Amino acid sequence: MTMNASRTDLLAWLNELLQISYTKVEQCGSGGAYCQVLDSIYGDLPMARVKMNAKHEYEFIANYKVMQNVFKAKKIDKPIPVEKLVKCKMQDNLEFLQWIKRFWDANYGGQGYDAVARRKGVPTDPPATVAPLTTARSGSASNLGVSGGRAGGRTPVTGHRAGSAQPNEAVQQLQGQIKELSTHLEGLEKERDFYFEKLRDIEILVQAQMEALEAESKDDVTLREIQKILYSTEEGFEVPEGGAPVDEEETF
Incomplete structure (x- = not known):
């Protein structure tokens, strides 16, 4: 191949x-x-x-x-x-x-x-990939079109009974999209927390080491640079009220 x-x-x-x-x-x-x-x-x-x-x-x-x-x-x-x-x-x-x-x-x-x-029988459900909302919208638009339709043209376009199933189908598609996006958002939040905890552990470790060095009247340039990176913010970034830079700033 x-x-x-x-x-x-x-x-x-x-x-x-x-x-x-x-x-x-x-x-x-x-x-x-x-x-x-x-x-x-x-x-x-x-x-x-x-x-x-x-x-x-x-x-x-x-x-x-x-x-x-x-x-x-x-x-x-x-x-x-x-x-x-x-x-x-x-x-x-x-x-x-x-x-x-x-x-x-x-x-x-x-x-x-x-x-x-x-893989010892571990489930292998295909990983989900979030489809663009435009896919559902374009599909819904076609379902809601006035030409043809499931009734085969036997009921006028203004008829409520024949057209009611089509909006319901569109709503179901959008609800599916919302559910998938909610799952994706939950994953992003977990990912954010995962990396935040790592950064927090690094911050605590660096701070402890800096305090120990200061007690001995010593300094470490590398540790100071790490602190500088941890506490840096992008231009235009404003810390929310009651929050510290590292606690609230997202890294992705």
Whole structure:
């Protein structure tokens, strides 16, 4: 399979190899499938650390950390564009999946691979990718069009009974979008809290070390630079009332 392989062919290969049911290349952005393709080659990835049904970006990043460790251990000279891949954009993941397929073709020994056994039966629900709201809106617009319609033209456009089902369908689509966006927002909030806790731990550690040095009349330029970064704000940023810069400023 060449670099010009279609998305359909790539997904068919991936689903067969890993015994999963991905329907879009974008779902590879979670990183789980990429990790298991490498496991099919080497057979020694820590699959217990790979979350195949990851739903949130911080979980995606954890999968890519596993992958980066493998690349380093196996001396694979290929940059992993993590920041792009985790956004679950089709083009970025298509290009990387094409590279993964080429790498697999060149390195897989044909030894057979039991994907389900390697992940110990862990669920592999396809990762969700948030669809643009315009998709639902355009779909709703077509459902609400005045031409044709489900009644086959037997009821006038002004008839309420025939048209009532169409707005209900549009509402259901929008409700589905809202639910998916709410789940995505929850993930972003968890990701924010995840990184905030790390920054908070660093802040406490640096502060304690600075106080210890000051007690001994010493200084550490590196620690001061770290503090400077922790407490810096972007131009135009205003700290909300009652909040400290590090507590309230988001980092993404």
